[in-house]
Structure formats: C-alpha cells, structure tokens
Amino acid sequence: MPEPRRTAVIGAGSIGLGWAVVFARAGWAVVLHDSNVEMLERARDGIGARLRELAAAGLLTSPPEEMLARITTERELGPALAGAEWVQECIVENLDAKQELFAAVDRMSPAGALLASSSSMIAASRWAGDLPGRGRCLVVHPGNPPYLLPVAEVVPAPFTDPAITARAGDVLRSVGMTPVVVNGEPEGFVFNRLQGAVLREAYCLVRDGVIAVSDLDRVVSQGLGRRWAVIGPFTTAQLNTRGGIRRHAQVMGPAYERMGAERGQHDPWTPELVERVAIDVEARLPEPEWGEQVLRRDAALIELERARRANAELFGSFDT
Secondary structure: OOOOOEEEEEOOOHHHHHHHHHHHHOOOEEEEEOOOHHHHHHHHHHHHHHHHHHHHOOOOOOOHHHHHOOEEEEOOHHHHHOOOOEEEEOOOOOHHHHHHHHHHHHHHOOOOOEEEEOOOOOOHHHHHOOOOOHHHEEEEEEOOOOOOOOEEEEEEOOOOOHHHHHHHHHHHHHOOOEEEEOOOOOOOOOHHHHHHHHHHHHHHHHHOOOOOHHHHHHHHHHHHHHHHOOOOHHHHHHHHOOOHHHHHHHHHHHHHHHHHHHOOOOOOOOHHHHHHHHHHHHHHOOHHHHHHHHHHHHHHHHHHHHHHHHOHHHHHHHHO
C-alpha cells in the first residue's frame, strides 16, 4: 500500500486544527507542530471534538478515530517538516514571526515542498521576498473553520512559480477545498476586504443610531447571510429582478453610489464595469433561464430553512 501524502501544519491554534482536519479527512498524514507545548498537548482533543461533530452530521467517510490516527504532533520543527509535500503555516499574524519561521522552513523542509501561509492579511512578498526558495511560497488563506467553509484564497507573489500556484489549486481540490486565485496581493486579499466592507458599514450604522447591534446581526443572519449562503452578490443581483444584473445596476447603481459618497468613497459602477460583470454572470446564468434559476435558488433556500427549523434551538441560540 502506498504511503499517504504528508503535510506539516505549523501552529496549533484554531486554523491549524482546522487544516489538520481537512488534510486528515482527505487521507493525508498530518504532522502538527507548535512551539507552545501546552497548545500542542491540547490539540488532539480539539481535533477529535471537531471530527466527532462532523461524524455525527454524516460529513465523514471514515470513523473519526481513524482520521485522528492520521495526525501526529511534533514539538521540534525539523522532524515536523521531514517528508512534507505541503507545509501550511498557521501562526500569529505578525510579520517578524512569519519571516523568522519561513526562513527556517525554507532551509529545513524538503526541496519539493510547497510552502503556504494561512495569513489573512500579510502578503507572501513581505515574508518570502528574501528567501532562496521564494518561488515555492504563497498564501493559502482559508475561511474559518476550513472543514466547513471550503473556499481557500490562493495568493501568489510576483515571484511565485506559476507551477506552484497551479499545484496549490490541484491539491486543494483533492482535499475537498475550493481554490480561488487572487491577483496582485491586495491587503486583506478578497475574503477580508468583503468582510471588512460589511463590518465598516455595520459599525457606522450602529454609531449613527440607525439600528441596534442585535438587529443588525439579524438583518445579516436572517436576510443577506441566508441568501449569500446559497448564491453570491453578483448572482443575487442577477436573480433579483427580470433584466438581471444589467437592470439591477441601472436601477440601484446610482443609489449605491450615493451611499458610498456618504462614507467618502467614490466608486461608481461604470457601464464598462457593469458590462464586464454581466458578461461573466450571464455566461453562467443565461437570461432565458432566469425563471428556472430563480426556482433553483428558492429550492436551495427552502432546504436551508428546513435545516434551520429542524435545528431551531441551535440556530436560534445566536439570536438571543
């Protein structure tokens, strides 16, 4: 029987435990390393709890004990890296700490290992630019928890070998993740720029006395969040009204421009930009199929609502 593929996960916080679950669930051998011995000692209990929850929901294909057996812990960095095909860094969001760690990882890891950071903010250019092996470095930023939020931002630096970027996507798909490539290393990448935009407006609305904190959470959890759990914002606009995203931009674009101006932002939806977005959306959701697509959206929302009602105590606990 062939040896399982091997990954080293560096950092035993919540993201590190999440990545360990993702790789172990896919059959990889996982070595979890942390310089904090206490965190490392607690790690197996935390991973076991997550695996048991997934098993209880029918989301595992093997018993949790079998998957947990694929995960070992290692206090020393060198032995943790031995034989690793993929190294996933999950330490604190601190540039100096990442630079120091990746200098050691680049020096000690197998020459063919891909070196990925889970950073949500710090681009690879900032911590890998001076490394001899910088061509194999990039950011692979997950949502938290990654075993339930499969999207992963793949953010190469200008010096990242394109073959490494492609390989990252292949590996992520093989372990059940959905890779999306982010170009240009914008601060916050995409996940946190979107999240930050919502949070900035949320804080402003509370500050200005427009809405209570709990009610704002309800607007998202019982409205925007439910819809976005099924389809993204562009698809939402396409299916909100006949005429699709072009009609939506025509009707709502000026109002959104005014809202942005209230916050000192001037980013109008130009006809050229709307056309660019519409062409992509309509390729996936052709206008003649609008009615059918609306019904498919509703069917997905119905299933989501069914799950919420079946677990009303759990879901409702966040609204009290």
